[in-house]
Amino acid sequence: MAARLFVRRRDGRIEVRLNDAARMIAREAFGHVLAAEADPEHEWHASLNAPIDPSHDVDDPLATLSRQHEVTSNVELAVATLNEEFLNDAEAWAWLCTLQVALRATITTKGIMTSERLHEIDDATRDYITTLQMFLFGLADVL
Amino acid sequence: MSSVKPLRVSDQVQTESVTATLTERPWNVVVWDDPVTPMSVVVVIFRKVFGYPNNKATQLMLTVHHEGRAIVWSGTLERAQTYCVKLQVAGLLSTIEQDS
Numbered sequence: 001m002a003a004r005l006f007v008r009r010r011d012g013r014i015e016v017r018l019n020d021a022a023r024m025i026a027r028e029a030f031g032h033v034l035a036a037e038a039d040p041e042h043e044w045h046a047s048l049n050a051p052i053d054p055s056h057d058v059d060d061p062l063a064t065l066s067r068q069h070e071v072t073s074n075v076e077l078a079v080a081t082l083n084e085e086f087l088n089d090a091e092a093w094a095w096l097c098t099l100q101v102a103l104r105a106t107i108t109t110k111g112i113m114t115s116e117r118l119h120e121i122d123d124a125t126r127d128y129i130t131t132l133q134m135f136l137f138g139l140a141d142v143l
Numbered sequence: 144m145s146s147v148k149p150l151r152v153s154d155q156v157q158t159e160s161v162t163a164t165l166t167e168r169p170w171n172v173v174v175w176d177d178p179v180t181p182m183s184v185v186v187v188i189f190r191k192v193f194g195y196p197n198n199k200a201t202q203l204m205l206t207v208h209h210e211g212r213a214i215v216w217s218g219t220l221e222r223a224q225t226y227c228v229k230l231q232v233a234g235l236l237s238t239i240e241q242d243s
Contacts, residue, residue: 050231050236050238051238052224052227052228052231052237052238052239053224053238053239053240054238054240055240055241060224063224063225063227063228066225066228067228067231067232070228070229070232071232074232093191096184096187096233097232097233097234098234099234100180100184100188100233100234100235101232101233101234102234103179103180103234104177104180104234104235104236107177107178107179112178112179113177113178114178115178117178118178118179129179133179133181136180136181136184137181137183137184139184139187140181140183140184140186140187141183143187143191
């Protein structure tokens with residue numbers, strides 16, 4: 001049986017059982033999301049700004065601003081707690097959201113929108129996607 | 144003096160009826176499938192964002208998975224936008240559309 005990466009303790013806290021290498025991968029993903037939100041030239045930026053209403057040329061600016069604020073809040077909380085041994089629910093939720101944003105941005109920028117395309121990707125991309133999925137499985141299990 | 148004829152009562156009623164129909168059509172929040180997001184993650188996001196019970200969240204996740212998309216909420220434009228943003232912040236591919 002595979003080791004669990006996140007464990008809900010009796011006191012309600014969520015124990016993070018990531019080793020240094022795994023935390024490094026999480027740090028990299030969080031860093032990319034943070035950079036992409038601020039930099040329009042970042043390859044993930046478009047993915048973070050997908051249309052809310054595709055029938056209109058421009059989305060409601062308030063909704064767009066709200067999304068930017070919430071993404072930034074989540075990623076900043078995730079970065080601030082990256083080295084913590086335990087997370088509370090809000091922090092674990094911020095991790096899950098930010099990792100899922102990173103996963104979606106990865107497949108969007110690489111054009112992996114079908115199962116067929118997923119089978120054609122290179123090993124490095126597959127390993128990265130699998131690692132993010134393992135983090136997400138673990139977090140979903142305790143939230 | 145204006146040469147514009149006032150609307151007849153029947154015209155006014157018809158105009159109001161069309162306006163009401165347009166404004167009352169609900170807005171749908173749609174979630175789209177992708178090949179990598181874990182199913183359990185989608186269920187957790189639906190539970191957290193909408194407060195849905197596990198059964199309903201799982202049913203909606205399966206609809207997304209099998210049909211490629213699912214309407215996960217319907218109602219006013221403002222709330223639809225808010226929910227769509229929350230789903231996008233959580234990393235799901237989500238859009239809004241007015242009910243046809």
